[in-house]
Amino acid sequence: MKKVNKGYIFIIIGVTLVSYQYLAKSQQYIVEQNKIKYTIQNGTDYLKKEIKDSYDMVLEIPIINLKKGIYQKDDERNNINQNVTIHQNSDYPDQEGSNVILMAHSGNGEKAYFNDLDQLNKDSLIKVYYHGKLYTYIINDYYQVEKTGTIELKHNQQKKTVTLITCSQKDKTKQLIYIGNLLDEINY
Numbered sequence: 001m002k003k004v005n006k007g008y009i010f011i012i013i014g015v016t017l018v019s020y021q022y023l024a025k026s027q028q029y030i031v032e033q034n035k036i037k038y039t040i041q042n043g044t045d046y047l048k049k050e051i052k053d054s055y056d057m058v059l060e061i062p063i064i065n066l067k068k069g070i071y072q073k074d075d076e077r078n079n080i081n082q083n084v085t086i087h088q089n090s091d092y093p094d095q096e097g098s099n100v101i102l103m104a105h106s107g108n109g110e111k112a113y114f115n116d117l118d119q120l121n122k123d124s125l126i127k128v129y130y131h132g133k134l135y136t137y138i139i140n141d142y143y144q145v146e147k148t149g150t151i152e153l154k155h156n157q158q159k160k161t162v163t164l165i166t167c168s169q170k171d172k173t174k175q176l177i178y179i180g181n182l183l184d185e186i187n188y
Contacts, residue, residue, distance in 0.1 A: 032068075032069070035053065035054060035055055035069055036055065036058050036067060036068075036069050038054055039054050039055040039056075039057070039058050039069055039129065040058055040129045040188070054069075055069030055070055055071060056070055056071055056072040056075075056086075056130075057069075057070045057086075057092075057093070057128055057129060057130040057131075058070065058128070058129040058130075059084055059102060059126070059127070059128055060126075060127040060128075060129070061117075061120070061124070061125075061126055061127075062125055062127070063119060063120060063124045063125070064116040064117065064119055064120070066113060066116075068083070068084045068104075068113055069083075069084075070083065070084050070085070070086050070102065071083065071086075072086075073086055073088055073090070080103055080104060080105060081105075081111065082111060083104070083111075083113070084102055084103070084104040084113050084114070085102065085103045085104065086100070086101065086102055087101035087102070087103060087165075089101065090102070092130065093128050093130045093133070093135040093160065093162075093185075094130065094131060094133065095160075096160075097157045097158060097159070097160065098160045098161070099153070099155045099160075099161045099162075099163055100128060100135075100161070100162045100163065101153070101163045101165065102162065102163070102164050102165070103164075103165040103166065104166055105166065105167070106118075106166040106167050106168075106169055106176075107167070107169065114164065114166035115166075115169070117164060117166050117176060117178065118168070118169065118170075118176060120139055120142065120164075120178050121139065121142075122138075122139055122140060122141075122142075123138060123139065124138070124139040124178075124180075125137070125138055125139075125180075125183070126138075126139065126162050126164070126178075126180045128162060129188070132187055132188065133185055133186065133187055133188065134184075134185070134186050134187075134188045135160070135162075135182060135184075135185050136182070136183045136184040136185075136186075137160075137161065137162040137180030137181060137182055137183060138180055138181060138183045139178055139179070139180045140179065140180060140181050141154065141178075141179045142176065142177060142178045142179065143176075143177050144168060144171070144174040144175065144176055144177070145174065145175050145177060146173060146174060146175075147167065147172075147173050147174055147175050151165065151175065151177065153177070153179075154177075154179060155179070156181075159181050159182060160181070160182035160185075161179055161180060161181055161182065162179070162180045162182075163177065163178070163179050163180075164176075164177070164178040164179075164180075165177055165178075
């Protein structure tokens with residue numbers, strides 16, 4: 001019987017573990033993309049109620065290559081530690097004078113969906129797919145506030161807006177606020 005070098009066994013185990021992790025992340029990515037596609041294609045309430053694992057809306061920020069589904073306000077997965085979150089006091093895009101307030105972490109983790117938000121500038125586009133309509137917003141203001149746990153938002157009640165909130169990576173005591181006004185609203 002031949003002796004097997006222990007190093008080869010460790011290499012085989014290591015390659016197996018890395019391959020498993022890669023396949024698991026690939027599967028998660030595919031599931032995420034399918035849920036986003038389903039939400040956009042079937043954005044009607046009665047269909048979403050039948051499919052319990054669908055998103056309520058989809059956020060797309062082309063300049064940072066982000067396309068992420070957002071759960072309903074009362075869904076336990078609507079939390080900042082796992083997803084892009086719609087704030088409990090947020091409106092929905094179809095409401096008159098709405099302010100859609102979305103938050104996410106920035107930083108190094110895989111759940112830091114707003115990590116590159118500081119690349120946005122005036123004229124950056126934000127897209128929200130909601131119930132068969134595409135709402136396109138254009139960033140017209142951004143600013144920083146002290147990180148105190150509460151934020152006073154600038155919102156013109158006469159316009160539909162989207163507000164994006166995350167922590168500053170350059171100054172951990174600040175939060176970044178990006179506000180966009182509705183540019184276009186179309187059925188898709």
